[in-house]
Amino acid sequence: MNRKVSLKDIAQRVGVSTTLVSYVLNNQKENRIKKEVAQKIREVAQELNYRTNQIAKSLKTRKTATLGLIVADIANPFSSSLARIIEDEASRHDYTVIFGSSDENPQKSRKLIDTLLKRQVDGLIIAPPQEAESQIADLQRQHVPFVLIDRYFPDLKTSYVALDNCAVAYSAVDHLIAQGYRRIGLITLQSSLYHMNERKRGYLASLKDHSLTLDKSWLKEVPEEQVKAETEKAIGDLLAGPQPVEALFFTNNTVALHGLKHIQSLRLHVPDDLAIVCFDETDALDLFSTPVTCIRQPLREIGQQATKILLENIDKTSKITQVNLQAELVIRQSTAQAVQRLVH
């Protein structure tokens, strides 16, 4: 095919050295270079439709102006919304983003990190899956600039931007109790990840602080591989028997989506038959019959902070920044007073 236009091509055409062309196109040594020559170089560059070979530039400068982003699944609205924010933030600083989905799988995550580092990304933003602690520790050992988002490992001194998951889960359950609900179920993902367990911890702590007896069977952990089927089963279990739960707390958007679909298909009335709180605010929730009380994560803040911290770590000295953000409990109809419920 037709070889791409290089500095050399422009240099030859104008009759100068590539150095000069480089200086002109990078606006360097401006006061030194003759106006007419600079002008001519720019004209020819334009005319030949010259485009910097960023690969060559990167090799020389050891900077790719590229960030690597590893999320659980780019098709999940949580990940893709975050990706969009990070893209915009990166772009404002003339960085581009290479991404990959780990599927919550540590092998994939390791492979992705390797691929991205081979490509010499300047830094990484990672939502690490389970059992990725050693990979992250490796990164640190190799002095790779990175920031964790959404999840982190409390035993590792790394930069991260995450929520105070325990606190917001606590407040959600608090709210349910204040609304008069007593038998409150939790449906969460079976996971060793800290952030998920923090959500569980918040739930348990709230129940305990209100001296509510906890029925162990109210806490359902569904395996990652069978979310839909297992969530449906969990709901069935929680509603069966003489003492069904009065409220349900879903700890992430996947569980929530499947759960709500199932509740819909069971023709349960929310909140009359069952009150609902969801972690994560997604577009989908708006179509549910009853407006759903949910925990709104400050996605913009997470994405922007993560990018900011990473960029700082890239061109300055590497210091560790840990950001814990507050999430907001958005109260809607799905957790209306249990009293009202009785009036019905």
Place this chain on the structure above:
Amino acid sequence: MNRKVSLKDIAQRVGVSTTLVSYVLNNQKENRIKKEVAQKIREVAQELNYRTNQIAKSLKTRKTATLGLIVADIANPFSSSLARIIEDEASRHDYTVIFGSSDENPQKSRKLIDTLLKRQVDGLIIAPPQEAESQIADLQRQHVPFVLIDRYFPDLKTSYVALDNCAVAYSAVDHLIAQGYRRIGLITLQSSLYHMNERKRGYLASLKDHSLTLDKSWLKEVPEEQVKAETEKAIGDLLAGPQPVEALFFTNNTVALHGLKHIQSLRLHVPDDLAIVCFDETDALDLFSTPVTCIRQPLREIGQQATKILLENIDKTSKITQVNLQAELVIRQSTAQAVQRLVH
């Protein structure tokens, strides 16, 4: 910081040339190289935690093993689902993906294309925005391998993977008519894009073929910038007056989402008060009170075909491949017989 390990480092450590190290690590000239030396090189590479500098390799080989992906908005589930499929497909061939969102804006799109080409991506997968025809023509002139997805320009002889939008829109309206609906409204985006107009065309053609008089006011085109407010206004208009529409056809997921939310808030009963068909099947639809009849795009097929065509175009001769896929009309409760409706 600590410089990265290079071939040279391994070569020095083993006491051979970088050439030999390169051969060994790339599994070349295997029959020529002494087993023990190869073994030793591999050991040292492992020990030093060597990672190919893909940038240097790319400069030399003129291949980056990277695809550029330009979508309208990675945060939109349509785009992100497609992105995920393309990611997987690319990854199977050891390619990675750099992405960018154009926001339906030709300036952004042009800038993105430029950025990605500077980074020497081997090819592009693009969902082009309005007024991007000239950019695409430029790409063609520069012999850049690319494939358009979702949208294309009928006047341009380029590779693309898209739907037969007219046909599936026609069949959707056909279905509504068969179900007994006569006054059928369309809410679409104001756009010069061919695929959007094809959807409109299918709607009009179906009405015409069934000799239904078309009230011009049934066709609402909402501007991209004010989708929510304008969609709500359009629904208001269509339902006002003595002859409100009996059915509504939304031509994309954004309009559909806002539309359904509004219908929900108006406490309209679907399909009794209003039948609904949506373009695009998204998770969100499942939470709507009535299961929604919708047009399911073969996303996997689109993503896989696009990637396949692009990869073929990259390493072989460039030929133009145009793929028109059929979409599926998934019939659900939201378009139940109008007869049933009257029985109520």
Place this chain on the structure above:
DNA sequence: CATTTTTGTTTAATCGTTTCAACGAATCTT
């Protein structure tokens, strides 16, 4: 006018790979 300074430009090394061509040594021909 000789010297220094400034101006405008170029030479050449470098980034970390790949890969062709060349090489000496060992082995095979005949």
Place this chain on the structure above:
DNA sequence: AAGATTCGTTGAAACGATTAAACAAAAATG
């Protein structure tokens, strides 16, 4: 045993940019 092959390895030139250092030519200085 001399020449031709094969074996195992290396030298060196790319790829396309950046950039420190060098360099003439012109201008300023005393």
